[in-house]
Amino acid sequence: MLPLASIIISVGFLRDFSSNRMATLAGEVGQTRQSREPRQTAHSGITAKRGEAILGLLFVAPATIVTIVFGLYPVLLGFFISMQGNKGVLPDGFVGLDQFVRAIGSLAYLIALAVALILVSAGYALFRAAMRRVDHRLNDFAPYLIPAFIAAPFSMLLAVVMFTGSFEYLIPCLIGIGVAIFFYIALRARHPVDNLALSLNSFGMALYLLMATFLVLFTFSEMASYMQPALDVVTTAMAGDRRYGYIFPLDDQFIAFGGLIAGLAAVFAIHTTYRKVPRDIEPGKASFFGALRWLVLFAVIMLGAYLIGAVDAFRATLSELTPEAIQPLTRTRIETVVAQANVWHEVFTISLGILLIVIAYWFWVNAKERETNIGTATFLLASILLVIGGWLFVGELPRAAAAGDEELYRSLLRTVAYAAVCVPAELGLGLLLAYLLFHEVKWGKGFFRTVFFLPYVAPTVATAAVFAMMFTLRPTGVANQILDTFGIPAQQWLRNPDGIFQVVAEIIGGRNTVLPPFLVGPPLPLVSAMIYSIWVFSGYNAVIFLAGLGSVPRDMYEAAQVDGAGHWSTFRHIVFPIISPTTYFLTVLAVIGTFKAFNHIYVLRDEGSRGAMDTTMVYIYETLREGATPQAYTAAISFLLFGIILLMTVIQNRISRDRVFYG
Amino acid sequence: MAEITGVPNVATAAPRPRAEERAETVERPRRNHVFRIITYLVLSAAALIYIAPFVWMLSRSVMNQAEANSAIFLPTDFRLQNYAEVWSGTQSASSGDVRRAFGTYLWNTVRLEVITVTLQTLVSLFAAYAFARMKFPGRDMLFGLFLMTIFVPSVILLVPNLVTVTRLSQASVGACESILTGLGVQVTPQSCSGLKWLDNWPALVFPFLASTFSIFLLRQFFKQIPEDLWDAARIDGAGHTRFLFQVVVPISRAPVLTTVLLSFIGVWSALEWPILVTSSDAWRPIAVALQQYRTEGGQQTQYIMAASVIALLPILALYFITQKQFTEGIATTGLK
Numbered sequence: 001m002l003p004l005a006s007i008i009i010s011v012g013f014l015r016d017f018s019s020n021r022m023a024t025l026a027g028e029v030g031q032t033r034q035s036r037e038p039r040q041t042a043h044s045g046i047t048a049k050r051g052e053a054i055l056g057l058l059f060v061a062p063a064t065i066v067t068i069v070f071g072l073y074p075v076l077l078g079f080f081i082s083m084q085g086n087k088g089v090l091p092d093g094f095v096g097l098d099q100f101v102r103a104i105g106s107l108a109y110l111i112a113l114a115v116a117l118i119l120v121s122a123g124y125a126l127f128r129a130a131m132r133r134v135d136h137r138l139n140d141f142a143p144y145l146i147p148a149f150i151a152a153p154f155s156m157l158l159a160v161v162m163f164t165g166s167f168e169y170l171i172p173c174l175i176g177i178g179v180a181i182f183f184y185i186a187l188r189a190r191h192p193v194d195n196l197a198l199s200l201n202s203f204g205m206a207l208y209l210l211m212a213t214f215l216v217l218f219t220f221s222e223m224a225s226y227m228q229p230a231l232d233v234v235t236t237a238m239a240g241d242r243r244y245g246y247i248f249p250l251d252d253q254f255i256a257f258g259g260l261i262a263g264l265a266a267v268f269a270i271h272t273t274y275r276k277v278p279r280d281i282e283p284g285k286a287s288f289f290g291a292l293r294w295l296v297l298f299a300v301i302m303l304g305a306y307l308i309g310a311v312d313a314f315r316a317t318l319s320e321l322t323p324e325a326i327q328p329l330t331r332t333r334i335e336t337v338v339a340q341a342n343v344w345h346e347v348f349t350i351s352l353g354i355l356l357i358v359i360a361y362w363f364w365v366n367a368k369e370r371e372t373n374i375g376t377a378t379f380l381l382a383s384i385l386l387v388i389g390g391w392l393f394v395g396e397l398p399r400a401a402a403a404g405d406e407e408l409y410r411s412l413l414r415t416v417a418y419a420a421v422c423v424p425a426e427l428g429l430g431l432l433l434a435y436l437l438f439h440e441v442k443w444g445k446g447f448f449r450t451v452f453f454l455p456y457v458a459p460t461v462a463t464a465a466v467f468a469m470m471f472t473l474r475p476t477g478v479a480n481q482i483l484d485t486f487g488i489p490a491q492q493w494l495r496n497p498d499g500i501f502q503v504v505a506e507i508i509g510g511r512n513t514v515l516p517p518f519l520v521g522p523p524l525p526l527v528s529a530m531i532y533s534i535w536v537f538s539g540y541n542a543v544i545f546l547a548g549l550g551s552v553p554r555d556m557y558e559a560a561q562v563d564g565a566g567h568w569s570t571f572r573h574i575v576f577p578i579i580s581p582t583t584y585f586l587t588v589l590a591v592i593g594t595f596k597a598f599n600h601i602y603v604l605r606d607e608g609s610r611g612a613m614d615t616t617m618v619y620i621y622e623t624l625r626e627g628a629t630p631q632a633y634t635a636a637i638s639f640l641l642f643g644i645i646l647l648m649t650v651i652q653n654r655i656s657r658d659r660v661f662y663g
Numbered sequence: 664m665a666e667i668t669g670v671p672n673v674a675t676a677a678p679r680p681r682a683e684e685r686a687e688t689v690e691r692p693r694r695n696h697v698f699r700i701i702t703y704l705v706l707s708a709a710a711l712i713y714i715a716p717f718v719w720m721l722s723r724s725v726m727n728q729a730e731a732n733s734a735i736f737l738p739t740d741f742r743l744q745n746y747a748e749v750w751s752g753t754q755s756a757s758s759g760d761v762r763r764a765f766g767t768y769l770w771n772t773v774r775l776e777v778i779t780v781t782l783q784t785l786v787s788l789f790a791a792y793a794f795a796r797m798k799f800p801g802r803d804m805l806f807g808l809f810l811m812t813i814f815v816p817s818v819i820l821l822v823p824n825l826v827t828v829t830r831l832s833q834a835s836v837g838a839c840e841s842i843l844t845g846l847g848v849q850v851t852p853q854s855c856s857g858l859k860w861l862d863n864w865p866a867l868v869f870p871f872l873a874s875t876f877s878i879f880l881l882r883q884f885f886k887q888i889p890e891d892l893w894d895a896a897r898i899d900g901a902g903h904t905r906f907l908f909q910v911v912v913p914i915s916r917a918p919v920l921t922t923v924l925l926s927f928i929g930v931w932s933a934l935e936w937p938i939l940v941t942s943s944d945a946w947r948p949i950a951v952a953l954q955q956y957r958t959e960g961g962q963q964t965q966y967i968m969a970a971s972v973i974a975l976l977p978i979l980a981l982y983f984i985t986q987k988q989f990t991e992g993i994a995t996t997g998l999k
Contacts, residue, residue, distance in 0.1 A: 049798070052798060052799065053797075053798065055797065055902075056793045056797035056799030056802065059790060059797065059903075060789070060799075060805060062786045062789065062872070062873070063787065063789070063790035063809075063872075064790075064809075064873075066870075067809055067812055068808075070869065070873075071815060072808065073827075074819075074820045074823035074827065075815055075820070075823075077823035077826065077827070078820070078823040081822055081826070433709055436702045436705060436706055440702035440703075448706055449990075450986070451710045451713050451714060452709070452713060453990060454713055454714070454717070454979075454982075455713055455716075457978065457982045457989065458975055458979060459928075459974055459978050460934075461934060461954055461971075461974060462953065462971040462974045462975040463716065463971075465953055465954075465968075466717075470719065476732060476733050478719065481734050535716075543990065596816060596817075596818065598934070599935075602954065603934075603953075603954050603957060605958075607958075620821075624825075625938065625939065631822050631825075631826070634821075635819070635823070638818045638819045638822065641819075642816055642818065645816060
């Protein structure tokens with residue numbers, strides 16, 4: 001998750017940086033400008049420039065120190081803390097992914113593998129960027145890989161030294177980095193132009209690739225050590241049974257998995273070559289590559305089928321495990337053995353499922369390009385079948401996650417419910433109010449705007465305290481009085497952990513009505529928090545939408561009127577597309593805001609509600625504040641929340657790319 | 664620097680026509696009057712919903728306890744002394760209820776505001792100016808480093824920053840004590856307690872000194888200031904520091920005010936970090952005190968409401984005084 005952010009930034013930053021990088025650093029701009037100035041000021045100019053550089057560094061020093069100490073270093077430190085075990089509450093010694101496994105079960109390994117994949121693709125992106133630069137400037141890229149690949153592992157080691165305090169590795173680290181810098185300087189003497197960007201580029205690439213490799217190796221070794229006792233037991237228990245003899249120790253699954261990935265790489269390579277062959281000039285070559293492509297694809301599908309079989313056989317083996325078979329072999333509880341043995345199987349199945357869905361997507365996209373109807377139909381059919389297959393495998397996900405922290409999942413569910421109600425309600429109400437205000441109101445617009453903005457401006461703690469008093473348990477509270485005017489009995493707003501629909505059902509159908517668990521809806525305290533949130537943010541959204549509506553050109557309305565468009569169609573086809581950037585901005589803000597919502601929920605929170613209002617943010621905070629949960633665990637779950645927020649932002653960015661209309 | 668008056672004011676240069684003013688000219692023929700009346704009704708109802716909690720809060724804050732917990736809307740027994748009691752911590756508490764002196768907490772918050780806002784503004788001004796108008800090695804790289812922090816949500820900073828602040832607290836007290844011992848002074852637990860970070864102002868102030876957003880906003884503005892101004896100032900013999908405070912800051916009053924407001928509101932309503940690092944009343948800000956009072960206050964509706972009014976009024980006053988800055992600065996940035 002952290003690497004993802006750093007990738008996003010480093011890619012953008014390198015692009016930004018390359019434009020005036022050399023100029024700034026070598027002082028070329030200053031020198032060229034200086035050459036045009038009168039000669040006598042040349043000397044004083046250099047002194048002034050040095051003075052300015054020192055003064056500039058002094059100016060940014062306080063901000064830089066604070067930002068690094070309290071803004072960037074903590075991210076690394078937090079990540080490192082999240083990888084530690086605990087003696088009591090305090091972090092204590094490196095344990096790897098254990099805290100994450102505690103939080104989300106074997107899903108943690110899957111996420112680690114996904115992060116490794118993201119790192120590899122980031123490394124590939126940097127490689128592409130470097131190659132493009134090489135194409136343009138005729139500069140050699142390859143030599144810079146040497147210092148980069150020397151510097152990268154030693155800087156990783158340096159980071160470890162800094163956080164673990166094992167300073168005996170410090171000297172080798174510094175020597176390694178020194179060697180890399182020496183190489184760099186030597187290369188710089190040979191290629192005087194543009195070497196900083198290239199070496200930074202290759203350094204980033206080396207760092208990403210090495211990090212990915214380490215992550216994959218670490219995940220697999222951790223998983224293997226985690227599994228080993230279970231595997232031993234299973235192998236011994238099954239030794240007499242020839243049917244399952246071939247499954248252990250998972251060699252077949254590994255071979256099939258590796259073969260699948262190699263096959264996919266081959267398909268990709270052949271496909272790329274095939275597209276580069278000019279078909280009208282070399283028809284023989286083109287059809288050869290085309291045939292090869294299909295052949296390898298077929299092999300890949302066969303390998304996939306084989307892997308499915310192997311995984312399924314493994315699952316069958318696990319189901320054969322009985323307490324009687326295991327009891328004589330180990331004192332570990334049967335549930336623990338099965339849970340440990342399941343880790344492999346789950347990770348395999350789910351990644352296979354995801355792979356199938358990716359292939360299905362590729363088929364789906366390709367279906368459009370087919371020339372014959374039969375071809376299109378075949379591709380679509382294959383795609384649908386693959387999605388179904390993939391979905392069946394991804395269906396393992398709940399089981400993989402089940403070993404995690406149940407309260408964390410519940411809090412995530414609450415957060416999603418909170419966001420799912422609040423975001424549309426806030427945006428919809430805001431847009432409605434803004435539209436009415438913009439088009440129908442002649443006087444009092446300023447007054448309405450001020451009033452709508454008021455809840456947002458007021459300090460959250462104060463207004464939330466007011467709402468807490470309004471949602472009081474007493475039947476004389478405002479919320480209960482409002483219910484009373486409709487003849488509804490008073491509710492324990494902030495304390496009753498039942499779902500809202502369950503409460504409604506009890507009111508309609510009497511005390512003993514019980515709804516099935518998936519129908520009970522968000523708990524009543526969370527509904528109170530939603531009401532507060534809508535009260536605050538709908539007005540804010542209205543004010544922002546009002547500004548957005550002002551950007552719709554007047555003549556557009558006139559044109560629409562001339563064309564005979566009504567109220568609704570004007571809004572739907574003209575106003576809505578034009579204000580889509582505002583909508584996008586507010587949606588992103590609202591989604592992130594609801595996932596990070598803390599202050600008002602914390603103020604409204606009632607100890608008696610048994611955590612019915614605890615969204616993930618509040619849950620994280622409570623584990624930290626109450627002082628019984630290990631800090632390492634808190635750090636781990638806060639990184640998980642960060643990952644979710646980042647993922648939502650990326651998804652929204654993707655979705656909006658085609659739908660947001662800029663000018 | 665008299666010549667500056669002749670320079671076009673960058674701060675207010677070319678204001679875009681306000682959205683509403685332009686909209687006023689949109690003439691819609693055959694406008695249905697019934698529809699307009701319904702619109703006004705809907706909007707007034709909405710406005711009522713937005714205002715009602717504030718009115719409710721005000722009316723509850725001057726009731727006696729029996730009234731405050733009943734269903735009536737307007738007070739019959741008008742008790743302004745609720746405010747005085749909440750202020751000085753002399754609430755007439757029934758058994759099990761607590762007393763808190765909100766005057767102290769307000770004073771704490773004001774002290775924190777003065778320290779944080781002043782320091783943060785100064786730090787941001789210097790950094791933004793250097794990033795915008797000075798040349799020094801590694802400038803763009805540093806700025807990239809600053810921008811990275813925008814992606815970092817506060818939730819993952821809680822644990823590590825708590826660890827850092829605890830360590831710094833121990834380190835500074837330890838250093839002070841060893842110096843005192845070295846000087847031959849008798850060391851008591853109190854002798855160095857002023858230097859601790861936890862439950863003291865440094866823990867509440869230092870993590871927030873560098874606001875990336877303020878630096879970014881100011882830098883964008885400083886970049887637009889014409890180069891001629893700097894040339895003129897340099898001819899007059901002014902250095903960068905004088906130029907910054909005598910020329911740049913006066914002409915960028917609007918963005919500087921916006922950053923000041925943002926930082927003011929940020930300090931005022933901060934909750935998660937101050938709860939973690941304050942354990943006594945010495946520096947507990949009003950937001951934290953109000954949250955705790957509301958959790959433990961139980962039946963004392965009227966006092967909780969009076970305390971809420973005290974916590975609310977300064978910000979609302981600021982809102983009505985600087986309404987334009989407030990709406991434009993905060994609305995468009997999505998920050999609070």
